[in-house]
Structure formats: C-alpha cells, structure tokens
Amino acid sequence: MTVTSNVRSFWQHFKKVEDPIIQSLQAKEYPQLRHIIEELDDEAMEKFGAHFFVEDSSEYLELVFDPGPNKTSQYLTRYCVEQAPQDIRSKWICNDVLPPMSQKAIEAQVKIKDQEYYLNDFFVFYTIDPKNKMIACDVYNPSYSLIDNTERKKEMSMYLVELAIGQNIYEAYLSKVDFIDAPVDQRDFCNLIDFYEKIDQIVKKENWPTYEHPTDIYSVYQPIKEIADDSLRKDMKYIFTTHPLLIEESISQQHDVVADLKAKDGEFGYIYYLNPFLSKEDALLRQNLSKQLDEQMTKIGVAKVIGGAIGKSYAYIDWIVYDTKAFKKALQDLQGKLSENLTLHYQSF
Template sequence: MSIFSRLFKKPEAEAEEQAVELTFKERVESFWAWFSSVSDRFYQTIESEGTRPLIDEISTKVDELFPGMAWVFGPGEKGEGHSLTLSGEGILTKQLLAAYWLSRAPRLNGWTFYAARQPSDDPGGFSIRMGELTFKPIEFWVTPEIDEENEHLDLTVWHPLADKVDDNLRQTALFLVLDEILGEFGTGRWIGSMEFSQKQLGRSMPISELTSFIEETRAERGWKMWTPGETWMSYGIPPEKMSDTGPRLDTIAGSTACWNPLRDFLDGDEEIPFDGFHADWIYLAFDTRALPSEATVDAREAMADVISEDLTKALSGRPLGGAIGRSKSYIDFLIYDGSRSIGIIREAARRAGLPENTRLEYLANSKRNSGMPLFGN
C-alpha cells in the first residue's frame, strides 16, 4: 500500500495515479517519511534475522519512487550500526539525484546513508559468476599509468580468462571488482582507460593493492576526491558545426556539471535525462546582446547565481552550468519540484534582470515542445 493510501485513505488505484505525478522532491520526502516510520523495525530485523526479510519491502518502495535506482544495505560508518545506499550505478544523472536524496536524509539512530556504493570491507572475499565462468578479484593484475593532466590512472589489466571471453564480459567483471575495491565514486574518479592484455606485465600488481597505490599517488600530487556534480567541464560547438537554427548549436563557450546528456542533446541523440524520476533539466535562453559586451560571462554567471541561491534555499533545484552563444546565451538547471521550481526561477530571474523575451526550454526530447516564455506571453 502506498503512502498516499495510508495518509489520505483514498482508493488504491487513485493513490497510485497520484503517486505517478509526484515530483522528485515529493518522492524524496515521501521516501524519508516512510523510512523514518520503519527504521527501528528494519534495524531490529537486520540485527536478529539479517536483511533477507526486508528485501521485498525496500525493493517495492524504491521501485515505486525511484524506478531504475539500485539499493543495498550494509554496515554503518566505522562499522557501527547499519547503512542504506541508493546508487546511480555510475550513471551521472542518477548519481545527481541520489546525491539530492542523501542531502534530505534525516538523522536516524543507528543508521548511515550513502549515495553511492562504498568500498567493501573484504573485496577479496567474493566472486563474480557470468555464465559458466567465475571471476575472482585475486585473479586480476593491473599495471597503472599515471595521467597527470586528467588526475587519474589508466590501467592495463591481465586476467587468466581475459582471452577466453568477449570484451564486454570482461569489462563488466572488471568494473564490478573495481566497485568493490574502490567504491562507486572511487572507480569513476580515479580510473581512466582500461585495456586488457594477454600478458602479465612485469610492473603489474594484484588489483587489491590498487587502493594503496591510489592513496599514495593522490597524496603526493594533491589530487582531490571530487564527487559527481562537483566538477565542471568546458565545451563549445566546433565552427564547422555551428548553426543558428539547431537548439544551442550557436554555443561559443560553456561549462557544465553534467556533460554526457548535454553532449547527446547537442549531437541530436535521443537522450532523455532524468526520465522517469519527475526531475527535469531546463535551461533559460535569451539574447546574448542583453549582456554587456565587455563582461558577458560574468554577467550571465551573476544572473545564474541569483536564481541558484533561491532554488537551493527551497531545496528545489541546482545549477548545471551555462553557455554564451553568438545569438543566444543559456543558463542550465536541474529542477526537483516541477512547476514550483519554475515559479522560483521566474521570480528570481526577474530580480536578476533577465530579458523579458527569455524562454524556458527542456533538454529532454519528450518535453522539447513544452518550452515557454519565462515571463508569460
């Protein structure tokens, strides 16, 4: 039974129909209201019987509110109590949503919450079965090469079965092992390219030693552990591909905290970021000539800061970047609360001085025709 039915005692069919319309912010609030009500029972069940009796219950709730997300119970911080992890499984858009979910977590006695899979306490104590083959962490040997510019390691990998399986299978097994050793964010942050070799190289090490090698490397070089959404990538449309008719193809220079969906959008692919979660990537488009010619980037960023501050205060969205184009300029946001988030943006944009003809557009193909004048007709 959904939380709508319990709170408002409406028929199940009507409750489910309403639940579908929940914004992502409402889904997160609904989840934490529910989990707060069951956290003591869950804790005691895990203490006495383990996690198995709870699998169906937690899976049903996650599937209802966050379809496609992964979850796992585990030990709490420093091995004390228990933890619940909601994982985007390495998909950046989902990782950003999981981070918001974590930011709204209540303090519950005995519980720790994570927005990514944590490193295993015993990464050598498991195996991966794929068809008739079994992969064990102890069988992987790696030769790391330090990429100073990108601040990560490129790996050459050897495994005794590497030449007996196709590349997709062995890459999947390797990713699963790395996630156990480094955690979900650690793999994405510290590992660059990965190439299998049919020979075990002389400078190779057991993959279990990779953690200490990374710690030594990052300490020596001062590398920071950035999580998804904290780093920004610069981009621009190559001159030969520039257009004033395609959406945002006039971009001269921009930056983004979420490159992959934006790249697909610019390439015209069928990317639908945040689909199914009732969160949206929206952007404001306005005439570049409205910005002072001597400080176009600074002026756009000042406008974005005003809007971002109001969205953050209301727990209703976050900035994703922006760009300067030769005809239009753009400000990107991830919004969690549908029309209420748009209302916040509209009011803040007026104070920030955005032009009257500014438009609000959606990145998702499914909503590409839902754009509108930001300030009305």
C-alpha cells in the same frame, strides 16, 4: 508527481520499515532483510534509476544508492540523500553513489570455471598520465586466461574496480579499465583492494583536483562550427556541463536522456538571456548569476545547476528541475530582484 514528491514518498516508505531493517541487520537475518529491502530497491530503481541496499558493522548503520555511471540517476540519488529527514541522517551513513570498499565489495565474489574469487584475488596494473591527470588500468587474475569471452572479462574487470574504488574516484581519475591475461613486468601494480589507497596517494602527490561527487566533474568543450549561428541554443561558443550526454543529445536533436528524466517526474531545462555586454564580461556575469540562482534553488530544494554555455547572442544556465511548478514560481520571484536590463527566460530541453 514530481521528483520532490517521489523522494518524500521513498523516505516515508523507508521509515515504515526502518526498525525491521535494523533488527534484521543486528540479528544477521539476511533472508528477511533481503525481503524487506527488495521493495525499497524496486522503488529506488523506478523513481531514481538506482539500486538500494543497506549495510552494518559494529560501529554504524549505512545505506547506499548505486546509480552506476548514469548522470541523471546520480543527480536524483544525490538529491534524495540531501532531502533525507534529519532523524535518518543522524542514524545512518547515507551514500548517494557507490562508496569505495563497501561491505558489498568485501563480500563480492565472481565464479570462474567453478572457482570462486574475491577482490583480493585480483591485481591492477596501472599507468599514470600526468598531463591529463588520469590513470589507465588493467585487471589481472590468473584464471582470466581460461575465459574466452573477452567482453565478459572486461565487464567483470570494470565491475570489480568500481566496487573497489567507488563511483566518484572511478569517474574522476580512470581513463580506461580493461583486463590482461598475463602480468606486465614494466608496469606498476597493486592488489585490487589497495587500488583506492594507491589512487589517493597519486592524486595527493601529483596535486590533481579532487571532487566530492561525480556530478561535480565538469566537461568543457566547443561545439563544431557548422552548428553555430545566432539562433537559440545554436549560437554556443563554449559549453561546460556535468552531463555531457545531455548536451550531445540536445545538439544532435535526440531525446533519450530527457525522456529518462521525464519518466522519473523531473525535467532538464535552461535559463537564457541576451548577453548585455558582448564581451568577456558576459562570461563573468553568467558565472555569478549561475552561482546566485543555484544557491537559491538548492536552498528551497527545487532544482540544481548542471552546467551552462556562452553564445554569440545568449548566455545559458542549465538545470535539472525536481519540481517544475515550484521552480518557475521561484524564478519569477527572483526575476524581480535582478537588474531590469536582464530578463530571464526558461525553456525545457
């Protein structure tokens, strides 16, 4: 099995029950709809590590994968949506992460001391950090003072903010999400249902970078000097990644992230080669080669670049691989089109 075959199997399953799903949505037969969706949700969780649900309005049909903050699952759901059959994509709005203010968000309710509350019952007090291009926020509801469990209040606040603004904006611009038991006069605030629009205004006004997807958000850092030497993967001087936890675990020789993807029939790996210039030109070469290879592998749907590194001896291009056999075959074919002085090697994490 591969991630590619898992994706194909999921959409085949969806197409078999698509008509009953649409009929249940249109007739507002929600118990029947939940029964149909339950199997798809279980399959999505098993294969991609994400929840799955559908929504409708008077204008459109919408399906949503909700992988949460798990980067591996975000890669998988993005790939799943990219590989969706055209007849599904033409009929449904397909979300590979939780979008802002979905129907699920509008209908979301929490119970505090037997009283039910919706998003418009909550307020957000926020502080802008122009230097780091981030926003810290605290969620407030008058009933919070009745809850003694601080962890529950924080988790509730994070969940509600994520529902309101969506996963992409949550990861791109929020440095902190917490709660407060009383309003703070000195801080800006807005209703939670208006927070997405408020962030959008701030981003445009401050001219912050924008991202289409949470897996487009790169982290750049240097490893501690103590681990740097001339050996493979330990000579890294500059690292750039969309999956920081994978890099942290690989440096500390942990394997939870790798095992999680392997259980879902995929693989994390990296291409490496000897730096030909031993100068700044190596970074430019690595960047251009990464872009070229990513375009080719994405085109045939077998892998995607998720980062890379420049080392003292080697350069690295990191991948999530959806079909290892097909990826290695494509890499072998591409090798023949590259310079004879540049030999690419592949290694799994």
